[in-house]
Amino acid sequence: MTQDLVSAPAVPADDRTTVALDRAVAHLRGLQDDAGWWKGELETNVTMDAEDLLLREFLGIRGERETAEAARWIRSQQRDDGTWATFYGGPADLSTTVEAWVALRLAGDPPDAPHMKRASGFVVASGGLERSRVFTRIWLALFGLWPWDQLPELPPEMIFLPRWFPLNVYDWACWARQTVVPLTIVGALRPVRPLPFGIDELRTGRTVPAELTWTVAGAFHRLDRVLHLYARRPIRPLRRRALRRAAQWILARQESDGSWGGIQPPWVYSLLALHLLGYPLDHPALRAGLDGLDGFTIREETPDGWVRRLEACQSPVWDTGLAMTALLDAGVPSDDPAVVRAADWLLDEEIRVPGDWAVRRPRLPTGGWAFEFANDGYPDTDDTAEIVLALRRTAYPDRVRLRAAVDRGVAWTVGMRSRDGGWAAFDADNTRTLANKLPFCDFGEVIDPPSADVTAHVVEMLAAEGRSGGAACRGGVAWLLRAQEPDGSWFGRWGANYLYGTGAAVPALVAAGIDPALAPVRRAVRWLEAHQNPDGGWGEDLRSYADPAMAGRGTSTASQTAWALLALLAAGETSSTVERGVRFLVDTQRPDGTWDEPQFTGTGFPGDFFINYHLYRLVFPVSALGRYLAGRP
Numbered sequence: 094m095t096q097d098l099v100s101a102p103a104v105p106a107d108d109r110t111t112v113a114l115d116r117a118v119a120h121l122r123g124l125q126d127d128a129g130w131w132k133g134e135l136e137t138n139v140t141m142d143a144e145d146l147l148l149r150e151f152l153g154i155r156g157e158r159e160t161a162e163a164a165r166w167i168r169s170q171q172r173d174d175g176t177w178a179t180f181y182g183g184p185a186d187l188s189t190t191v192e193a194w195v196a197l198r199l200a201g202d203p204p205d206a207p208h209m210k211r212a213s214g215f216v217v218a219s220g221g222l223e224r225s226r227v228f229t230r231i232w233l234a235l236f237g238l239w240p241w242d243q244l245p246e247l248p249p250e251m252i253f254l255p256r257w258f259p260l261n262v263y264d265w266a267c268w269a270r271q272t273v274v275p276l277t278i279v280g281a282l283r284p285v286r287p288l289p290f291g292i293d294e295l296r297t298g299r300t301v302p303a304e305l306t307w308t309v310a311g312a313f314h315r316l317d318r319v320l321h322l323y324a325r326r327p328i329r330p331l332r333r334r335a336l337r338r339a340a341q342w343i344l345a346r347q348e349s350d351g352s353w354g355g356i357q358p359p360w361v362y363s364l365l366a367l368h369l370l371g372y373p374l375d376h377p378a379l380r381a382g383l384d385g386l387d388g389f390t391i392r393e394e395t396p397d398g399w400v401r402r403l404e405a406c407q408s409p410v411w412d413t414g415l416a417m418t419a420l421l422d423a424g425v426p427s428d429d430p431a432v433v434r435a436a437d438w439l440l441d442e443e444i445r446v447p448g449d450w451a452v453r454r455p456r457l458p459t460g461g462w463a464f465e466f467a468n469d470g471y472p473d474t475d476d477t478a479e480i481v482l483a484l485r486r487t488a489y490p491d492r493v494r495l496r497a498a499v500d501r502g503v504a505w506t507v508g509m510r511s512r513d514g515g516w517a518a519f520d521a522d523n524t525r526t527l528a529n530k531l532p533f534c535d536f537g538e539v540i541d542p543p544s545a546d547v548t549a550h551v552v553e554m555l556a557a558e559g560r561s562g563g564a565a566c567r568g569g570v571a572w573l574l575r576a577q578e579p580d581g582s583w584f585g586r587w588g589a590n591y592l593y594g595t596g597a598a599v600p601a602l603v604a605a606g607i608d609p610a611l612a613p614v615r616r617a618v619r620w621l622e623a624h625q626n627p628d629g630g631w632g633e634d635l636r637s638y639a640d641p642a643m644a645g646r647g648t649s650t651a652s653q654t655a656w657a658l659l660a661l662l663a664a665g666e667t668s669s670t671v672e673r674g675v676r677f678l679v680d681t682q683r684p685d686g687t688w689d690e691p692q693f694t695g696t697g698f699p700g701d702f703f704i705n706y707h708l709y710r711l712v713f714p715v716s717a718l719g720r721y722l723a724g725r726p
Contacts, residue, residue: 120686129438133708143196162401164200175211221297246320271359275366351385355465422719428488460501514568515543537698544586581616596656629673651688655713
């Protein structure tokens with residue numbers, strides 16, 4: 094049972110909470126672009142910057158200024174033990190450290206410099222570059238630092254596999270297929286452009302034997318050996334046709350900003366693939382691609398000089414939807430100029446052209462929204478759900494235009510439901526797990542199955558639209574109830590982790606008509622109460638993806654505290670647990686109205702790639718404080 098308010102400890106006065114909310118709203122307003130959108134930095138790790146230097150070196154366009162600035166940034170992120178991690182406070186990562194070391198050698202850092210020796214010492218102690226991930230060794234192979242023969246084979250002929258055949262390109266998640274197709278070109282051509290230095294300091298000399306057990310993974314290792322034999326003597330006419338078809342496939346998916354998918358991996362590999370096929374650097378596709386990278390580059394002056402870092406992707410549509418919802422939750426009028434301006438920008442961002450999603454849903458009319466400024470090929474259900482939730486609360490002057498866009502977005506999202514009743518982000522029924530067994534796939538998720546957080550957002554949207562009784566919403570609710578963990582939480586695919594999943598699922602279930610007194614909601618409430626930190630906040634370390642014992646445990650953060658509060662408030666909780674959570678947000682707010690949050694609370698690939706969304710620390714606390722105050726007597 095929840096603790097009664099009468100016996101609760103002293104709580105922050107409503108006026109303190111109101112002042113905190115007003116400061117946060119003012120800060121959020123100040124971040125809006127004149128065009129109407131919001132965009133916080135999307136922070137990842139130095140792999141982006143190392144690979145950018147390697148790309149420029151391979152293409153022959155690496156300049157002194159970007160090299161010096163990127164190297165300065167990479168050095169600034171090195172820890173005292175000489176390593177680099179994939180998230181703030183995380184464990185040392187072997188592959189990231191290898192790539193950072195090579196990039197710094199490219200920038201002129203000598204291998205016997207103390208910081209370089211600490212890094213190479215860690216690499217060797219951890220198994221050497223022989224234990225690094227496949228993508229790292231692909232980059233090394235481009236410069237003759239790793240043999241192509243010792244990399245998994247993915248032939249470009251896979252572009253011809255029909256859509257019903259296992260491992261066709263549409264069996265991969267959208268981010269993976271856009272990466273794999275250009276990599277089949279790179280792997281087929283096997284280029285080598287030597288560097289003026291070696292990397293023996295990172296080698297152990299040991300070999301890693303292939304898995305040849307009688308398992309699915311073992312079978313794929315055997316198949317890989319066969320593919321290597323074919324790669325030495327391919328059917329030449331078929332190989333040439335495959336390379337041409339793959340290039341056409343790549344070119345057809347370049348976005349208007351020059352990117353591919355608006356994300357770094359397919360972007361850089363597509364540039365490499367086209368370049369290796371003979372496209373000159375001044376070809377419109379390559380020129381647009383290289384110029385587009387500048388829009389993803391952040392330059393910043395520090396006490397040590399200018400630094401340069403790359404965003405792996407950008408999130409303006411997502412950020413704008415969340416910011417609108419936050420302002421509206423805070424009591425900002427629905428016809429406020431900031432809200433209307435944001436709605437106008439979002440309506441212009443609606444996607445009305447088909448993308449890869451249409452392969453499995455060919456008769457589904459277009460609609461919905463994507464994540465980035467230019468990502469027409471890949472709208473997603475998660476963004477669409479959040480945008481609809483924001484737009485429908487807006488007093489936009491042209492109600493007909495707004496309603497039509499919302500209706501199209503809802504219809505498209507409903508049509509993207511998978512057969513099991515849940516929703517994935519980008520594709521429907523993208524659930525074949527065979528790709529996960531390939532030797533190539535040792536980093537990141539390569540399929541896009543339904544997840545609790547995305548399904549919850551869609552269910553909440555459908556409920557807001559008055560569709561709780563419809564088959565789609567009922568199916569989504571049933572999916573969520575099946576997906577609840579035995580301890581009462583939900584796994585979070587796109588945010589860290591069980592706090593994110595639970596923070597999404599509880600409000601969705603309640604909005605869809607599940608009584609907060611029923612067992613699923615009560616179990617979730619008890620789980621949240623049990624995982625509140627002594628300081629009143631909530632936090633969850635990203636290592637919970639690998640270690641379930643860390644679920645819901647970690648340093649308190651503003652965003653994760655807000656997720657917990659949003660769930661508790663939706664469940665009708667008025668206990669001391671809620672009051673202590675609100676107090677944490679009020680007490681830790683900065684004077685400028687936002688919160689410090691160096692921790693990463695966003696997820697790209699569970700267990701492998703993580704994100705610090707710089708706007709999360711603001712928009713979610715604004716929503717939580719706004720809903721808390723709105724529910725006070």
